[in-house]
Amino acid sequence: MSTQTEPAPIDSIEFVTFSAGNQIFCLEITQIREIRRWTPVTALPHTPPDILGVMNLRGAVIPIFDLSARFGLGATPSNERNVVIVAASASDTVGMLVESVSEILSIESDQIQETPDLKSDAARNYITGVIAHNETMIRVVDLGAVVGGDNA
Amino acid sequence: MSIRDTFFQECEDLLAALVDGLAELESSGQDSEIVNAVFRAVHSIKGGAGAFGLDDVVSFAHAFETVLDRVREGDLAVDGKLLRVFHKSSDQLTDLVEAARDETAIETTARDSVLKDLETYLGDQVEEEEFSFDALTLDVPPALEIPAEDSASRGVYEILFRPHAALFSNGHEPSLVFECLSQMGDLTVELQDISIPDFELLDDSGLQLAWRLELTTFDSETVLHDAFEFVEGLCDLEIRPLTRPTDPLPTIASEVPTPQPTPSSDKPQTKSEKEPKAPKATLRVDLDRVDRLINTVGELIINQAMIAQRIEELDLPGTSQVLNELEDYKLLARDIQEGVMAIRAQPVKPLFQRMSRIVREAGEATGKPAKLLTTGEGTEVDKTVIERLADPLTHMIRNAVDHGLEKTDTRIAAGKPEEGTIRLTAAHRSGNVILEVSDDGGGLNREKILQTALDKGLVAPDVELTEPEIDNLLFLPGFSTAKEVSNLSGRGVGMDVVRNAVAALGGRISITSDPGQGTTFTIVLPLTLAVMDGFVISVADQTMVVPISSIIETIHPIRRNIHTIGQNGRLLALRNRYVPIVDVAENLGLKSLNRLDDQIFLLVSSVSHGTCALAVDAIHDQRQVVVKSLKTSCGSITGISAATILGNGKIALILDTEEIARTGASASELAHEKLTQMEPALVDAN
Numbered sequence: 001m002s003t004q005t006e007p008a009p010i011d012s013i014e015f016v017t018f019s020a021g022n023q024i025f026c027l028e029i030t031q032i033r034e035i036r037r038w039t040p041v042t043a044l045p046h047t048p049p050d051i052l053g054v055m056n057l058r059g060a061v062i063p064i065f066d067l068s069a070r071f072g073l074g075a076t077p078s079n080e081r082n083v084v085i086v087a088a089s090a091s092d093t094v095g096m097l098v099e100s101v102s103e104i105l106s107i108e109s110d111q112i113q114e115t116p117d118l119k120s121d122a123a124r125n126y127i128t129g130v131i132a133h134n135e136t137m138i139r140v141v142d143l144g145a146v147v148g149g150d151n152a
Numbered sequence: 153m154s155i156r157d158t159f160f161q162e163c164e165d166l167l168a169a170l171v172d173g174l175a176e177l178e179s180s181g182q183d184s185e186i187v188n189a190v191f192r193a194v195h196s197i198k199g200g201a202g203a204f205g206l207d208d209v210v211s212f213a214h215a216f217e218t219v220l221d222r223v224r225e226g227d228l229a230v231d232g233k234l235l236r237v238f239h240k241s242s243d244q245l246t247d248l249v250e251a252a253r254d255e256t257a258i259e260t261t262a263r264d265s266v267l268k269d270l271e272t273y274l275g276d277q278v279e280e281e282e283f284s285f286d287a288l289t290l291d292v293p294p295a296l297e298i299p300a301e302d303s304a305s306r307g308v309y310e311i312l313f314r315p316h317a318a319l320f321s322n323g324h325e326p327s328l329v330f331e332c333l334s335q336m337g338d339l340t341v342e343l344q345d346i347s348i349p350d351f352e353l354l355d356d357s358g359l360q361l362a363w364r365l366e367l368t369t370f371d372s373e374t375v376l377h378d379a380f381e382f383v384e385g386l387c388d389l390e391i392r393p394l395t396r397p398t399d400p401l402p403t404i405a406s407e408v409p410t411p412q413p414t415p416s417s418d419k420p421q422t423k424s425e426k427e428p429k430a431p432k433a434t435l436r437v438d439l440d441r442v443d444r445l446i447n448t449v450g451e452l453i454i455n456q457a458m459i460a461q462r463i464e465e466l467d468l469p470g471t472s473q474v475l476n477e478l479e480d481y482k483l484l485a486r487d488i489q490e491g492v493m494a495i496r497a498q499p500v501k502p503l504f505q506r507m508s509r510i511v512r513e514a515g516e517a518t519g520k521p522a523k524l525l526t527t528g529e530g531t532e533v534d535k536t537v538i539e540r541l542a543d544p545l546t547h548m549i550r551n552a553v554d555h556g557l558e559k560t561d562t563r564i565a566a567g568k569p570e571e572g573t574i575r576l577t578a579a580h581r582s583g584n585v586i587l588e589v590s591d592d593g594g595g596l597n598r599e600k601i602l603q604t605a606l607d608k609g610l611v612a613p614d615v616e617l618t619e620p621e622i623d624n625l626l627f628l629p630g631f632s633t634a635k636e637v638s639n640l641s642g643r644g645v646g647m648d649v650v651r652n653a654v655a656a657l658g659g660r661i662s663i664t665s666d667p668g669q670g671t672t673f674t675i676v677l678p679l680t681l682a683v684m685d686g687f688v689i690s691v692a693d694q695t696m697v698v699p700i701s702s703i704i705e706t707i708h709p710i711r712r713n714i715h716t717i718g719q720n721g722r723l724l725a726l727r728n729r730y731v732p733i734v735d736v737a738e739n740l741g742l743k744s745l746n747r748l749d750d751q752i753f754l755l756v757s758s759v760s761h762g763t764c765a766l767a768v769d770a771i772h773d774q775r776q777v778v779v780k781s782l783k784t785s786c787g788s789i790t791g792i793s794a795a796t797i798l799g800n801g802k803i804a805l806i807l808d809t810e811e812i813a814r815t816g817a818s819a820s821e822l823a824h825e826k827l828t829q830m831e832p833a834l835v836d837a838n
Contacts, residue, residue, distance in 0.1 A: 042803040043694070044782075045740035046790045054786065054795055056803050059451050061780040061795045 013112075015105045015131075017138055018085065018098040021073025025098075025139045026105065026131070031087045035101055038082040049075060055095055057086065064095040070146060071126060089147045096146065105138070107131055112140060159200045160253045161436065164502075166193040167249065170242050171505045174235065182223070182230045190238075191220040195378055197249065202332060206252040209245070210335075212263060216241045219273045221372055228273060237269045243509050306337070306368055309376060312390040314344070314362035319386035326363065332379045337369030366394070439535070442495050449485075449492045450683070450778040456485045457775065457799035486776065489683060497532035500578045500587075503542060504529050507549050511574050514553035520560060521571040522553050528578035533585050537657055537677055541587070544650040548589045548673055549574060551647070556591035556671050566668065568592065584701055590672035596665040598622045605631065623663045627651045658793060660810055686806065687754070688773040688798070692742035695804045696768075697777055697796055698754060702809040704763065706771060707753040724753060724765045731755070734816030735767045736807065740791050756809040764813045779806065790815060 015026035016035075041053035041064045050069035054061050064084060068076040076082065081100040086093060112129040126145045131138040173190035180186070198213035219237075222228040230238075244266040251258045311333075315326055333339050344362035367376065376391050383389075460478055468474060508524040515522040533541075557563070557572035564570060575590045598619060605611045605625045617625075625631060629648040654661045659677035678684060678701065686697040687706075713725040714733070723730040733753070737743065753765040777796035782789060793808035 042795070042805065044786060044789050044805070045742065045792065047786070051786065054782065054803050056797050056801055059454065059797065061782065061797070061803055063782075063786045 011109045012106050013109055015107055015138070015140070016085070016101060017103055017105055018083075018101040020076065020098045021068035021071055022099075023071075023073065023139065024102070024136055025067070025127075025141050027085065027087060027141050027143060029104065031089070031143050033086045033088050033093065036084045036086060036095070038084055038097065052097060055084070057093070057095070060093065062086070062093050062095050064097060065146065067096045067098050067141075067146070087143055089143050092147050094147050105131075105133060107133070115139075156204060158436075159204060160249070162200065163197055163249045163253075166197050167242070167246050168502055168505060169193045170245070171508070172501075174238050174242055175505075175508070177230060177238075178235055184224070187220065187224050187230075191217060191224055194220060194245070195375075197245065199332075199378075199381075201249075201252070202335070203328075204252075206248075208258055208263075209248045209252050212241075212245060212248055212267065215267055215270045215274070216245060217375075218371070219270050221375065222273065224374075225372065234273060237266075237273065239509075239512060240266050241270055243512070246509075306370055307373075308366065308368045308394045309373065310390075310392055310394050311365040311367060311376070312344075312362070312388070313365060313380075314388040315383065316386050316388075319383050322386060324383050324386065326361075326383075329379055329383060330363075330365065333365065333367055333376070336371045336375065336379070337367055339368075340366045362388075437495070442492070446492050446496065449489050453485055453489055453683070453776060453778055454797050454799070456482055458801065461799035489776075493534070493683065494532075496535045498535050498538055499530050499532050500538060501529040503538050503545065504576055504578075506542065507545060507576055510546050510549045511553060514550045515572075518554050518557075520553060520557045522557060522574055523571055524549075524574045524576060526576045531578035531580060531585065533578075533677070537585070540653060540657055541675075541677075544653040545576075545587075545589070547647075547650055549576070552589055552591040552593070552671070556593040558594045562594070566594075585677045587675040587677065588672055589675075590670055592670040595667040595669055596623055596626075596663075596671055598665075601625055620663075623665055626663060627661070683776055683778055684806075685774065686777050686796075687771050688775060688804065689754075689768045690770045690772065691740065691768050692737035693769075694742065695772075695798065695802065696736075697804050697806045698756075698766075698768075698809060699793075699806065700774065702756045704755040704757055707755060707765065709751070709753055726755070726765075729763075731763050731765050732816075733765045733767055734812055736812060737767075737769075739812050739816045756813060764816065766807075766809065766812060766816075777804070777806070 014029040016029050016032055017024055017026040019025070039055070041055045043053040044051060044063075047053075050066050052064045052066050055064050066076050068074060076097050076099055079099060082097060083101050084095040084097055085101070086095050088094075112131055114129055115124060115127050116130070126142050127139045128142040129140045131140060170190055170193040173186050173193065176186050177183070177190065194213050194217045198210055198217060201209035201213065219228070219241075223230060223234075228234065244263055248258055248263065250256075313326070313329075315324075319326075330339065330341055342364050344364050369376070373391060373393065380387070380389055460482065463474060463478055504524075504526045508526070511522050511524040552574050553572065556574075558566070558568075560570055563572065573592045575588070575592075577586075577588045579586050602611075602617065602622050602625070605622075605628065606613055608631065610625065610628050610631060611617065626647045627650075629646065631646055631648065651661050654675050654677070657677055659675055661673060661675045663671065663673055665671040678699075685700040687700060687703065689696055689698055707724070707726070709724060715723045715725060715730070717723060722733040724733050735751075751767040751769060752771055753767055754771075755763060755765050757763045777798075779794045780796060781794050782792065791808055791812045792805045793811075794806045795803050796806055798804050
């Protein structure tokens with residue numbers, strides 16, 4: 001579903017970086033529909049803590065995940081810089097609560113490294129690779145895994 | 153859409169008309185109008201298929217049509233045996249059309265066996281005299297019979313054909329008509345001896361052309377006329393049988409003789425079958441467009457609700473004109489919505505028609521003769537519902553024949569007619585569509601069901617089950633009562649799949665059975681998937697919606713009517729009955745704000761757990777809501793069937809009362825356990 005797994009020869013890809021659970025992640029910009037300010041959502045019963053609820057996006061009902069919780073990094077603390085990233089995978093549109101959005105990066109596709117082999121780490125299941133950028137490590141989020149990895 | 157697609161769509165309609173006609177023929181006996189309608193359907197399919205070069209369809213339709221033509225001409229009387237052949241032929245024709253559409257291979261053995269059946273009716277008296285005579289009664293006076301016998305029934309016709317200019321300008325092509333004729337037999341075409349003017353004077357309209365054709369064929373004159381059906385009125389046409397004796401019959405394998413009306417008795421026939429009941433004008437629309445419209449109308453309804461709320465917030469004086477206009481707006485929006493939904497609504501008839509074939513086939517496969525009786529075929533249901541019901545219904549019908557009906561000797565011993573009856577009914581009832589599948593078989597064998605469930609470890613051995621509970625075991629995954637897996641019902645699909653399919657449509661399925669009398673499955677479905685009427689309620693500070701269809705009544709409880717059993721079990725006394733109370737907030741894992749006796753009870757009935765009272769904090773409003781599925785994005789959530797968007801833009805969850813009743817009354821709640829321990833009789837009563 002994402003192009004970064006099969007990059008065209010030395011193509012530059014634009015990523016939006018954000019922080020969740022005090023770690024820096026990024027998503028390919030083409031997957032992002034919009035970024036919204038956090039507004040309270042309608043909670044769903046009997047759902048794990050990483051599903052915050054559902055939101056009305058211009059007549060469509062979309063689920064909102066707490067990305068930090070989903071990555072096993074604890075619930076996102078409430079903060080006025082909190083935003084919801086609305087992203088669309090092949091079939092679904094979802095919202096993801098993150099602590100804050102930072103910047104847009106242009107990355108050559110060969111700069112994306114495979115995720116180093118770590119012992120079990122919840123976050124690793126949701127990451128397709130890492131990018132070294134200005135001495136920080138940016139984790140590339142696998143949107144499909146985030147969307148499809150819920151309890152469905 | 154290509155012309156080919158259009159043809160196959162038309163074929164669907166024609167095949168439906170065909171099945172219809174046959175069913176009518178079966179119920180009301182031989183009626184020339186009906187026979188004509190059936191004939192026309194087959195003939196039109198043949199004609200269209202010819203245009204697309206679908207030879208398999210054409211040749212089969214031709215044989216079918218020829219037999220029908222004999223019925224039409226009064227040479228054949230319709231009896232039960234012939235009807236069965238017709239049914240089979242129509243099934244076969246459906247298969248052939250489908251194979252042609254999907255460009256898949258046809259099953260030649262099945263086709264050939266049906267063709268053979270048809271051939272016995274073709275009236276080839278010379279060769280198959282004994283064969284055909286015991287099967288049919290011929291209404292033909294002997295005087296007509298004899299010439300047919302010795303002249304071997306090939307007729308020679310002279311056709312004079314002179315197209316008008318309009319024929320060409322309408323895009324017709326004489327050569328195609330000739331080709332069609334040439335498929336019926338030996339055709340000679342000669343251009344009439346008409347002086348063709350000099351090239352400079354030549355009128356390109358072809359006005360001067362005329363043809364004389366001579367056709368040797370087995371087909372009747374009516375069939376010849378049909379070849380000219382499309383150019384009728386656009387040409388001078390004269391068809392007359394030549395009086396010279398017909399050729400002796402050469403045997404042609406694929407061609408099938410039809411008794412020819414004796415030439416002398418024939419005048420050029422007027423096309424009596426040309427006055428069908430005028431069909432209602434219809435429009436074929438891309439489904440996507442309809443769905444887009446439905447979505448937009450959904451938005452309109454939400455928008456209307458929002459405006460209503462904004463205006464309410466203005467707190468205008470009650471006399472304000474705006475409030476009247478608003479009411480009109482609401483009604484209009486509702487009208488539009490109903491109108492749009494009606495576009496998607498379709499009668500269940502085609503679905504039912506498919507089922508009659510299933511019954512026939514299942515009956516044959518199991519050796520249990522069965523017939524299908526249907527009522528309420530005109531009941532309209534959302535197209536999606538119809539599509540998604542096809543598989544579950546097929547399965548249920550097969551089951552009904554395979555497991556429901558007894559073996560023939562058992563039936564006779566029980567004093568029942570040899571032929572089993574499967575009944576399929578549809579009806580609208582209070583905002584729901586009710587479908588029932590029932591058989592007149594032996595009813596459910598509860599001992600066997602219970603034993604099977606025990607053997608498979610689906611129920612604990614020490615549990616006492618009521619009869620309805622035993623019946624419901626059928627719906628458990630992994631349950632199948634068939635001792636040997638028959639190739640008919642044992643396809644790895646159980647009733648649990650049926651139940652899931654029904655549940656996915658927002659419906660419920662229930663089962664009742666009378667020993668010796670039969671079994672009835674009842675499916676209750678919402679009328680439409682997109683919009684429903686609901687009560688807007690609040691539960692623990694959250695606004696939610698309860699489908700009105702599930703609510704029996706609302707009750708303001710009086711403290712003394714609430715009884716406690718055990719620690720948490722609570723019952724509501726209601727007209728001398730005790731009904732379990734389910735606190736919705738608790739059930740959904742929310743914090744209940746109110747004491748139970750400050751709450752309002754919604755009495756709901758669930759298929760699996762009888763009546764129960766849902767305790768909620770308040771009821772605000774009754775309104776129509778647009779259903780937004782949560783399944784694709786959030787997976788299925790216990791107790792919640794979908795969501796909707798309210799006038800203030802907020803999302804409200806729609807409660808799944810069935811699920812809440814189920815979880816509330818058993819698994820998650822201590823209450824129920826205590827209840828069953830202390831007063832099993834009370835639970836059963838529910």
